Amino acid sequence: NAGVTQTPKFQVLKTGQSMTLQCAQDMNHNSMYWYRQDPGMGLRLIYYSASEGTTDKGEVPNGYNVSRLNKREFSLRLESAAPSQTSVYFCASSGRGFDEQYFGPGTRLTVT
Amino acid sequence: AQSVTQPDIHITVSEGASLELRCNYSYGATPYLFWYVQSPGQGLQLLLKYFSGDTLVQGIKGFEAEFKRSQSSFNLRKPSVHWSDAAEYFCAVGAQWDSSASKIIFGSGTRLSIRP
Numbered sequence: 270n271a272g273v274t275q276t277p278k279f280q281v282l283k284t285g286q287s288m289t290l291q292c293a294q295d296m297n298h299n300s301m302y303w304y305r306q307d308p309g310m311g312l313r314l315i316y317y318s319a320s321e322g323t324t325d326k327g328e329v330p331n332g333y334n335v336s337r338l339n340k341r342e343f344s345l346r347l348e349s350a351a352p353s354q355t356s357v358y359f360c361a362s363s364g365r366g367f368d369e370q371y372f373g374p375g376t377r378l379t380v381t
Numbered sequence: 382a383q384s385v386t387q388p389d390i391h392i393t394v395s396e397g398a399s400l401e402l403r404c405n406y407s408y409g410a411t412p413y414l415f416w417y418v419q420s421p422g423q424g425l426q427l428l429l430k431y432f433s434g435d436t437l438v439q440g441i442k443g444f445e446a447e448f449k450r451s452q453s454s455f456n457l458r459k460p461s462v463h464w465s466d467a468a469e470y471f472c473a474v475g476a477q478w479d480s481s482a483s484k485i486i487f488g489s490g491t492r493l494s495i496r497p
Contacts, residue, residue: 311489359424372424
């Protein structure tokens with residue numbers, strides 16, 4: 270039981286490049302989330318998926334897209350990376366909306 | 382709007398001393414409240430949660446938190462800290478996002494350092 274896994278762990282991009290962050294969970298959870306963490310700002314919700322087949326915007330969705338590929342997998346795509354997207358990205362999952370969330374180890378992304 | 386405030390950005394305590402981390406929330410209904418811990422370079426791990434019932438909740442690693450509705454607070458406590466408790470601590474509240482979904486709102490975090 271691996272919990273929530275994320276790939277890659279680290280990534281450096283040049284401005285304008287694209288990439289996809291992958292997330293998978295093996296806990297049969299319905300809901301999955303993408304957050305970004307910046308110093309002094311806590312975690313901010315980018316996108317979430319309440320159930321398979323649905324996705325919705327969070328607090329800071331601009332510049333990102335997501336895909337809920339199946340119940341296990343939820344990917345985050347940066348189409349044209351900007352330096353403002355330098356951050357640590359966390360994926361999380363939960364059984365129901367107010368249940369505790371289980372977090373992946375994070376992806377540290379630097380955009381130069 | 383729902384919000385969570387952690388007024389202390391950084392706290393340093395001596396090993397063996399008691400600890401209290403403050404958290405205040407703003408939410409109209411009965412809140413779902415959480416404390417998470419993040420060790421350096423790691424994801425977040427749940428310490429404890431409050432949904433209903435007894436207002437004093439026990440968590441992992443010897444932590445506890447008390448829900449005080451009148452003060453809109455959910456402070457985290459530990460009677461005697463260990464060097465391994467050095468980490469960042471996040472308070473969070475469950476909130477209704479829209480008619481069909483809910484989410485968790487996180488505070489900005491309190492970094493805990495331990496003095497030997």
